[in-house]
Every structure is written in C-alpha cells, then in structure tokens.
Amino acid sequence: MEIFIGFLCAVLLTVLLVQIAKARELATAVRADHNEEYEVNKLQAGMGVVFMVLFLVACVVSFIYYAPYVLGWGVNTAASEHGPMVDSLFNTTLLVTSIVFFATQFALFWFAWQYRGRKGHKAIYWSHNDQLEMVWMIVPAVVMTFLVVQGLQAWNTIMVDEGDHDIEIEATGYQFAWEIRYPGRDNMLGTKDFRKIGGKNTLGQDWTDAKNIDDVVASDIYLPVGKKIRVRITAKDVLHNFYLPQFRVKMDAVPGMPTYFIFTPTVTTDSMRRRLSASPDWQVADKQDDTKKRYETFDYELACAELCGKGHYSMRRVIKIVSQEEYEAWLDKQEANSTYMSIVRNLTDEEKAKGKVEDPFASTTKGELLFEKLVAIKDRVNTQLKSLNDALIVAKKAKNAAEVTKIEAAIVAMQAQQRIARITNNLEEANTAEREANRIASQVMQANLTTTDNAVIDSTAVPLDSTANKIQ
Amino acid sequence: MADTTILEKDLHGAHAHGEHGHDDHDHHGDRYQSAFIDNYMFSMDHKTIAKQFLITGMFWAIIGAAMSIIFRLQLGFPGADMSWLQPLLGGWINIDPATGTGTLSQEFYYALVTMHGTIIVFFVLTAGLSGTFSNLLIPLQIGARDMASPLMNMLSYWFFFLSGLVMFISLFLNTGPFSGGWTAYPPLSELPQASDGSKAGATMWIMSLVLFVVSVLLGGINYITTVLNMRTKGMSMFRLPLTIWAFLVTAIIGLLSFPVLASGFFMVMLDRTLGTSFFLNEIYIADTALTERVGGSAILYQHLFWFLGHPEVYIIILPAMGIVSEVLATHARKPIFGYKAMVFSILAIAFLSFIVWAHHMFMTGMNPFISNIFVIFTLIIAVPSAVKVFNWIATVWGGAVRFNSAMLFSLGFVSMFISGGLTGIFLGNAAIDIQQHDTYFVVAHFHIVMGVAAFFGMYAGVYHWFPRMYGRFMNEFLGKLHFWGTMIGAYCVFGPMHYLGMAGVPRRYYSFETFNAFSEFDAMNQFITIAAIITFFFQILFVVNFFYSIYKGKKQTEMNPWEATTLEWTAPIHAGHGNWEGAIPHVHRWPYDLSRYEDREFIPQTEPLKEGEKDGGH
Ligand code: HEM
Ligand SMILES: [Cu+2]
Ligand SMILES: [Cu+2]
Ligand SMILES: [Cu+2]
Numbered sequence A: 001m002e003i004f005i006g007f008l009c010a011v012l013l014t015v016l017l018v019q020i021a022k023a024r025e026l027a028t029a030v031r032a033d034h035n036e037e038y039e040v041n042k043l044q045a046g047m048g049v050v051f052m053v054l055f056l057v058a059c060v061v062s063f064i065y066y067a068p069y070v071l072g073w074g075v076n077t078a079a080s081e082h083g084p085m086v087d088s089l090f091n092t093t094l095l096v097t098s099i100v101f102f103a104t105q106f107a108l109f110w111f112a113w114q115y116r117g118r119k120g121h122k123a124i125y126w127s128h129n130d131q132l133e134m135v136w137m138i139v140p141a142v143v144m145t146f147l148v149v150q151g152l153q154a155w156n157t158i159m160v161d162e163g164d165h166d167i168e169i170e171a172t173g174y175q176f177a178w179e180i181r182y183p184g185r186d187n188m189l190g191t192k193d194f195r196k197i198g199g200k201n202t203l204g205q206d207w208t209d210a211k212n213i214d215d216v217v218a219s220d221i222y223l224p225v226g227k228k229i230r231v232r233i234t235a236k237d238v239l240h241n242f243y244l245p246q247f248r249v250k251m252d253a254v255p256g257m258p259t260y261f262i263f264t265p266t267v268t269t270d271s272m273r274r275r276l277s278a279s280p281d282w283q284v285a286d287k288q289d290d291t292k293k294r295y296e297t298f299d300y301e302l303a304c305a306e307l308c309g310k311g312h313y314s315m316r317r318v319i320k321i322v323s324q325e326e327y328e329a330w331l332d333k334q335e336a337n338s339t340y341m342s343i344v345r346n347l348t349d350e351e352k353a354k355g356k357v358e359d360p361f362a363s364t365t366k367g368e369l370l371f372e373k374l375v376a377i378k379d380r381v382n383t384q385l386k387s388l389n390d391a392l393i394v395a396k397k398a399k400n401a402a403e404v405t406k407i408e409a410a411i412v413a414m415q416a417q418q419r420i421a422r423i424t425n426n427l428e429e430a431n432t433a434e435r436e437a438n439r440i441a442s443q444v445m446q447a448n449l450t451t452t453d454n455a456v457i458d459s460t461a462v463p464l465d466s467t468a469n470k471i472q
Numbered sequence B: 001m002a003d004t005t006i007l008e009k010d011l012h013g014a015h016a017h018g019e020h021g022h023d024d025h026d027h028h029g030d031r032y033q034s035a036f037i038d039n040y041m042f043s044m045d046h047k048t049i050a051k052q053f054l055i056t057g058m059f060w061a062i063i064g065a066a067m068s069i070i071f072r073l074q075l076g077f078p079g080a081d082m083s084w085l086q087p088l089l090g091g092w093i094n095i096d097p098a099t100g101t102g103t104l105s106q107e108f109y110y111a112l113v114t115m116h117g118t119i120i121v122f123f124v125l126t127a128g129l130s131g132t133f134s135n136l137l138i139p140l141q142i143g144a145r146d147m148a149s150p151l152m153n154m155l156s157y158w159f160f161f162l163s164g165l166v167m168f169i170s171l172f173l174n175t176g177p178f179s180g181g182w183t184a185y186p187p188l189s190e191l192p193q194a195s196d197g198s199k200a201g202a203t204m205w206i207m208s209l210v211l212f213v214v215s216v217l218l219g220g221i222n223y224i225t226t227v228l229n230m231r232t233k234g235m236s237m238f239r240l241p242l243t244i245w246a247f248l249v250t251a252i253i254g255l256l257s258f259p260v261l262a263s264g265f266f267m268v269m270l271d272r273t274l275g276t277s278f279f280l281n282e283i284y285i286a287d288t289a290l291t292e293r294v295g296g297s298a299i300l301y302q303h304l305f306w307f308l309g310h311p312e313v314y315i316i317i318l319p320a321m322g323i324v325s326e327v328l329a330t331h332a333r334k335p336i337f338g339y340k341a342m343v344f345s346i347l348a349i350a351f352l353s354f355i356v357w358a359h360h361m362f363m364t365g366m367n368p369f370i371s372n373i374f375v376i377f378t379l380i381i382a383v384p385s386a387v388k389v390f391n392w393i394a395t396v397w398g399g400a401v402r403f404n405s406a407m408l409f410s411l412g413f414v415s416m417f418i419s420g421g422l423t424g425i426f427l428g429n430a431a432i433d434i435q436q437h438d439t440y441f442v443v444a445h446f447h448i449v450m451g452v453a454a455f456f457g458m459y460a461g462v463y464h465w466f467p468r469m470y471g472r473f474m475n476e477f478l479g480k481l482h483f484w485g486t487m488i489g490a491y492c493v494f495g496p497m498h499y500l501g502m503a504g505v506p507r508r509y510y511s512f513e514t515f516n517a518f519s520e521f522d523a524m525n526q527f528i529t530i531a532a533i534i535t536f537f538f539q540i541l542f543v544v545n546f547f548y549s550i551y552k553g554k555k556q557t558e559m560n561p562w563e564a565t566t567l568e569w570t571a572p573i574h575a576g577h578g579n580w581e582g583a584i585p586h587v588h589r590w591p592y593d594l595s596r597y598e599d600r601e602f603i604p605q606t607e608p609l610k611e612g613e614k615d616g617g618h
Helices: A002-030 A034-069 A083-114 A130-159 A269-277 A324-335 A339-345 A349-355 A370-397 A401-423 A427-444 A449-471 B002-011 B036-041 B046-076 B083-092 B106-142 B150-170 B200-229 B242-273 B298-332 B339-352 B371-396 B405-428 B430-436 B440-470 B476-502 B522-552
Strands: A167-174 A177-182 A216-218 A221-224 A229-235 A240-244 A249-253 A259-263 A300-304 A317-322 B093-095 B102-104 B594-597 B600-602
Touching (some): A002 B522, A034 B405, A083 A130, A083 B371, A083 B430, A130 B371, A167 A221, A216 A324, A229 A249, A249 B430, A317 A324, A324 A401, A370 A401, A370 A427, A401 A427, B046 B106, B083 B106, B106 B150, B106 B242, B106 B298, B150 B200, B200 B242, B242 B298, B298 B339, B298 B405, B298 B440, B339 B371, B371 B405, B405 B430, B405 B476
Antiparallel strands (some): A167 A177, A229 A259, A240 A249, A240 A300, B093 B102, B594 B600
16 A cells, blocks of 8 residues: 555656746746856756765765774684785775775866856866876776785785695585585595496495594584685585685685685684674664674674575575684594494494485495594593583582692693593504503592492493383 | 678668668668668677677676575575475475475575676676677777678677576586685685585686687677778877777776686686696595595686786776767767776776785685785776766766756766775775675775676667667666666665675575574575665666567667767668778877867767867867
C-alpha cells in the first residue's frame, strides 16, 4: 500500500514538474534576452559553489564519523604483521589523493562561478601553455613514482614465499563453506586428489601418503599468535576467495591450482576484544545476543570474496587467534579426529568392507604406526599430568604447603614434557619425554592417595560404560 | 571523393519537402525510401541509426536501473516484505506460507546483479553512448554525407538489437537469467551444476554478447574508416574536434580488444557444450569428480576477459571525455585548453589501457611478481588522466560559462571523474588491493568513475545535440532539476560505499547479516537505497523530458544555436540523408576559435583564414 502511494506521489510530482517546466519555458520564450541567461548563470554557478562547499564538508564530516572504519585508524588497525604496511600505504595514498581531490573540486566549481557568463564579461583566448602542461604532467608522474615504489616494496615483502613459515594449513572452499586442514605433527599436509573425494574423505586425501595420517580437518580454526602461517588455498568446485578482513589477507581459491597467502597474526582474539571494549561503538548490546556487549562477542571471521553462487554471502567461519599454549592444547584435542584414523584406520573390518575402504597400512598392526605410538605416549603423559593436577587439588585441600610447592614444581616440569609429547614427530624424543614424565610423577607420588582416588573413579566409569553397551 | 559526388546527385531534390511542418517527425530525406519501415527501422542514415542506438540504450538503462533498485531494496531493507513484487517477478519472490511475507530469492538476487552489470556496461554505456554519438557526430563533424558503409552501420544496430533481444528473452527462462556476475568467471559460468543461472541463462548470455561483439566490430570498422578516409577538404587530423578523436580511438580499442573477449566466450561455449576444458581443472561438484575435465586454467579466462575488460572501461569513458571536452569548450566560450595534450593523452590512455588489465587480477592467484609490472603501468595511466582533468579545469578558467544542462553535466562529469579516478590510485597499488579488492570500495570506484561519469557525458551530449537530432531543445528547467538530483543523488549513493569498503564489506553479498564485521551498516545501507530510489526518479524525469521535448520542446530556429564552430551546425535544422543540401562544407581552421578576436566570439571551421592569420592551437 505504501509502495503504491509512493508510486502515485512520484507520478504526480512528475506531472507537476512538467507543468512548471512548460510554464517556465513559455516565460523565457517571451522575454528572451541575455539578462535572463545571466541570471540563470548566476544561480546555477552559485549552486555549484554551494554544492562544492557542502560536498567537501560532507566528505570531512563523514570521514571523522567513520574514521574507526578507515584502515589503520582506531579499531580497524590490522591484526597481522604485514597489515600495517597495507594500512600505511593506504593512508599515504589517502593523503596525496585528498590534497588533489580538495584542490581540484574546489577549483572546478570556483572557477565556474568566477567565470560565469555575465554582462560585459568575455572569455579569454587561452589555447595552451606548454610549461604549465609540463608541470601538471611531471608532478603527478613524480607522485605516482613515489607511490609505486612504496607500494611495490610492500607488495613484494608481503607476497614473498621463502618457505620459512611456522605452520602451513590448507583452506578449501566449496559451495558454500570452507574446510580447514591442519598438517598435524609432521607439519606437512598430505597429498590429495580430487578423484578420491567421496564419502567421508571430503578432501580426497590420498591415504597411501603417510603425511596424511596425522592431518586433521578441523571444525574450528585456531591459530597461534606471532607465528608465520602459510595458508594453502584451494577450491573444489568454483572460484572462492579466502578473505580475512582484519588481517589484510585475501586470495582466490582456484580449483586445480593451489594459491597461498602468508601472514603472521599479531593480536589474539582476547586482546582484540579488549581493544574494542575501549571504543564506545563496541560497548553497545550485541545484535544477536543482547545479554552481551558487542565487543564480547567479537570474533575474527573468514569470508568468501569471490562470487561463487547463491550462497556466496554465507561462507562464514570463525577464527580464533590464541597463545601458543592454547593452540597446542587445542591441537592436542584435534588429534583424536585425524581423518585417516577415524574414517580408515579405526573402522572395523566389517565397516571397511561395507564402505569399500582400503587401508594401505593394514599390514601394520594396530597401534604400531608411528602416529599411533606418538598419540599413545602423549595420552599417557597427559594422564600423568592430570594425576599431578588432581594431587595438587588434594594437597591444597589438605593445606599442605610443602606438598603444594613440590607438586607445582613437578607440574611445571611435567608440562614441558607434555609439550614435547604433544608436538614431536620423533619417537625417540617422545619416549624420552615419557620416561622423564614418569620420573617426575614417581618422585611426587609414591603410592599417593590420589592415584587410588583416580582408580575409584575409573572403576565406576567402567560399569557405566558396560551397561550402556548392553542397552545398545 | 567520388562517393560524395554520387551522393550529392542522389540528394538533389530530396529537400523539396523541407517546409512540410512535420517537425515532430524525423526528416523525410531518402528519396527512394518513404515508408515508415525504411525511414525509421531499416534506415541507413547515420542520424537515424544514432537515434535508434540512443532510444534502445534508454530502454535498457531503465531496465538496468530498475533491477538495481530491486536489489538495493534487498540490501537496504533486508527482511522487508517483497510480496508486492510478486506480480512482476513471480517465482523469484519466495512467499513464506506462514506469514505471507515475500523475500527475494538468492539466486535471483545474483541474476539481477549480473544483468544490471551486463546491461549497463555493454548495452547502455557502450552501445547507447558510443553507438549514439559516434553515429551522430562522426559524419556531421568531419563533413561527410554518411558513414563509409551505411549498410554495415545499419547492421551494427540490428546486431545490437538482436543481442538485446536474446538477453531480454533470457530474463524469462525457467531457470532464470545468468547469475555469475558480469565478468562471468568460469568455472561458475560453465557448470550448470553450480548455479541455476549457469544453465540456459548462461548460454543465452554468451550468445547475446557474441552478437554484441559483432555489432561493436561492424560499427567500429565503420567509424575508423569514415574518420580516416572521409574527412572533408581541409579537415586534417589536428583539426578534428576532440569528440572525433575520442570516437576514433574508442573504435580502435574496441576493434583490438573485443575479438579477444569473443574468443574467450567461444572457449566458454566449447567448454559448456562440447566438453572441452579450457578453463576447467580438478573439479568436484554435485558429488561427482569431473575426471575428464582437467588441464584447463580458470585464470586464463580472466586474462582474456580483462584484456577486453579494462580497455572496455575506456571504450566507455573516452566518448564521454570527447563529448565533455567539446561541450565545455563551446559553453565556456573558450578553446579547449591544450588541444594537442588532450589528443596525446587520449592516445596514451588508449595504449596503456592494453597493458594494465591484470590489475583486476592481483588477488586471483596469478603469480604475484607479475603484478609488479601491472602496478607500474596502472599508476602511469593516472598521469594522462590527470592531464585531462587539469586541462578541463583550465578550460573553465577564464571562460564566460553558460550554465545550461549540457554544461552542468559536463562540470559534473569532471567532478565525478576526479572523485572516482583518485580511488583508482588506491586500487592500482596491489598492496592496498589486497584489502580493497572485491569490496564496496571497488564498487564505489567504478560506479563513480565509469558509471556515473559516463552517464554524465551521455547526458551532456544529449542536452547539447538534442537540437541536432530533433530540431527542438530539451526543457532546461527539467534538465537542471535532473542534473542536481543526479549529481547529489549519485554522490549519496556511491560516496558512503567507500566507507563500507574500508570496513572490509565484500561486494555481491545478498545479505550482510551472516558476518559480525559486515552487519553494522544497516542505517547506511538504508540511506544508500533511498538515495538510489530518488536518483532513479530523476532519471525518469529525464526520460519524460526527452520524449516530451521531441514533440513539444522549444523549436530550434537558428541553425547554430550554441554558436559553436564545428561542422554539424552548418547543416540545415532537419537535415536529410546526406546532411548538407548543397556542397559539403570545407574546413579552414581548427575547431576551437572561440573568443579569439575582440569582435568575433566564434569563428566556424568553414571560415577561411584571413591574410596572415595563423591557424589556432599552436
Ligand atoms: C586513475 C585511473 C584508474 C586506476 C588506477 C584504476 C584502477 C583500478 C583497479 C586496480 C581496479 C581493480 C580493483 C579490484 O577489483 O580490486 C579497478 C576496477 C575497475 N575500474 Fe578502475 N582505475 C582507474 C580508472 C578507471 C576508469 C577511468 C574507469 C572507467 C571508465 C574504471 C573502471 C573500472 C571498473 C569498471 C572496475 C571494476 C570491474 C569489476 O571488478 O567489476 N577505472 N580500477
Ligand atoms: Cu565462496
Ligand atoms: Cu563466494
Ligand atoms: Cu581496469
């Protein structure tokens, strides 16, 4: 209804304007002299100047208002190592172009006003001026050279791929989501082949490649702060684009042609939230969840920036930038989800036969693969650490200060071993770490009470599990 | 000039009915063609063909702009009830059975965006702009009776018409028109599994544009031949008005770049129909691995596309630049400043426009180190562009400016070209483009520098040469209203988009709600949509003015109402086919002898140089 009324108004307005226009034309036809023309010139040229002033003021005011969204200003400061280069280049360009913008817009409308046709005023005959034209060719050329040099320095620094990254992950775009693969302990992504995609092997990983064994397709994206990340970017079906606005990262994902982007996140999600909390714009209630402030729900986001079909606008993934420790703890949990383990290795023979799954490492007994061994060791070290933590709680309850200090020291030592067990891809190292862990543990708890406690908890867990099995 | 003599003989007596009083209609020039069909449809008179291009272009402009209003509604008022559009859009509006609210289907949103881009870029700003004014002005301003080949000229229009027809029909396809963006990047544009629009819609889209390429080539060959061979006596290259330089160079660029686009389209066609894999590699889609379709490169298409695509933007803007140069000079009563510099900057832009194409591809996975070259050339192209801007401003300086609609739109053009050109300097620097590529910053850039500026050039041309076309003037009151509404409106629409782009908001998003980072601009998006609707209204006002003035506009009484120097105003008001009744005028001086002598405000090109007088412009 409103739309219909709006339509009607537009039509009526048009008719009205046409009538006015007709009347004015008749009037001018009657009094056709130059004075009339000069009046018009004055009015229009004046409007030009008014427009110019308002326009330039609007540019300044809107800029101040939106300054927080301008690259490198306020909260929109890049959260990656190379980002500030992009931001500063943007701002240099902004400075240069603004000067030209204000000067030329002003000159255009101001000259038009000054040199409007009016009584007794005649145009001059000024056809060219070689020196002047040289000046306004050379000055832009010099400025452009300056921008090009700066820009190319930045570009080549950002895009260089020297292989010195800390972690390589892989992002695969498809209609309409992303799959993110982590390389696992060997820090190497296994090969894949699009012909092998199918069933649960959503990326087409090639299981004969041992590098695939520990690769994980993660459901969240965690990245450690301060580490150089190389993202290998691919697509399954059509073009997509791996776009991380806050990190100044953008690269197309092309089927059959892996691309890359290398960046180092410098601000963790938590510190970004803290940074945002200082800004009044972010202290308002969140749109989705009004029990929270906007800054509290802030997350880095991965978006698609290349038209890929009707769901192009919806390819969102959250990215968490965390400390190295948090990252390792998170990775530790992911290991259990290794694609190979869950969809090939750990299937029963029956399931394998049904799904026509072939395990190229079937001849290796279960538990004997390097990866399996490493995970087993890590699990045992984790258990050791857990027992220590439990012991600490007991000691604290008992207010046994000496014991608390002792256990705390042991925990620190144990964490160092856990860290090795979590990340090493070397069996020797892992074994050493476990031996060390055992040594630490045994020093602290010789037949300690807590172990019995644990046993009790464990034994209650078993019957529960078995009932569950029976019900099934 | 053998052909001229034949034509002259032909045209004797053709003007017997010059005093018919049928001013409302076009001329009745052709002796052998009297029926409506010959005069208005299959006419070979360049002036009639120009009008055909213009009016067809206007038709498409209205459709293209209306489409943008629909998708702007989606962006400005997400979730608003669109069921009222159902009578028009049918199944493209999804009605929620529970609440009865209608929403725009996502697929159709993308179809609208794609059609909008294609229509405006090709049908309106290429055919409607260059087609109209090259046709109208080339013969008239160089002193020729018609184009070198009127037949090819007519065919050029009819291929354009056909191309439009195919596109129009594709709007009604069951699976919808093509929806893969005006750039039609494969694999999306090649795989029917990937999108509904890539089914029959994509086939028709490509067919339509191949026909369009034929039209451009037929026209272009003609423009080039005509300018090079059919200039009247005395019309040396450096006596050509800048309009003609612009049209000539535009046609050359088109001739060199459109075939490359066509070859890209042919490969897409082969991929789509014969199972080749020029642009496909290792694709897994719809639960199937396309194992036979390997070895191609999606990037290759982009090279082919942008090898046209970038020159294409200059194909669009150069004619507008030519028109604006001419209108500015005429209405500032002053020679265009630095005529030669203007010519050389057109040539420089044309040359450079062929070696910057990959600035559209910095982030596509092309080897990043190749980008270095393209950054350099891209920023170099800003230099001749800057020279042009300074020269336009210098043309206004010291003038005695007449503020009519044509002049206002020319000034508006310069303002827009400055605003949009400067943002190009950001994007041309690959490092900044990392962040700004495919965001609203790019949308703002090219709409201002190309979209709005080229429209302004076109409007300036229409207001200025309307008397030449119809023997009447357009209404000035409506014209000025149209100008101010469009000037303010366009800046309100595209200005704020710079901030969206800086905030990182990607273009071609159906909704911004999915992302925290992009969803905080509701008010701005609403503002933009409202501004777009208002601006659209002002364009309708122009269309009303246009048709009203054809029939009821103030009559042109003097042959040279703007006191211009160029040849088109030496032909009679309702010139017939052949343009001049008697002999073709000869040229004796450059086209910008404006305010040269105290006692003479302007000297037409036809006036011989006086004893000892030197030709201007040196
Ligand atoms: C100062 C001169 C200019 C420079 C340096 C420049 C630079 C650029 C760059 C680098 C892009 C790619 C942005 C991206 O996709 O990330 C771009 C896009 C574009 N430019 Fe310009 N530009 C200039 C002038 C123009 C002119 C005069 C026109 C047209 C008349 C134009 C039309 C376009 C169009 C249509 C696009 C976007 C195409 C698309 O992706 O859909 N530009 N420009
Ligand atoms: Cu995508
Ligand atoms: Cu996408
Ligand atoms: Cu370009």
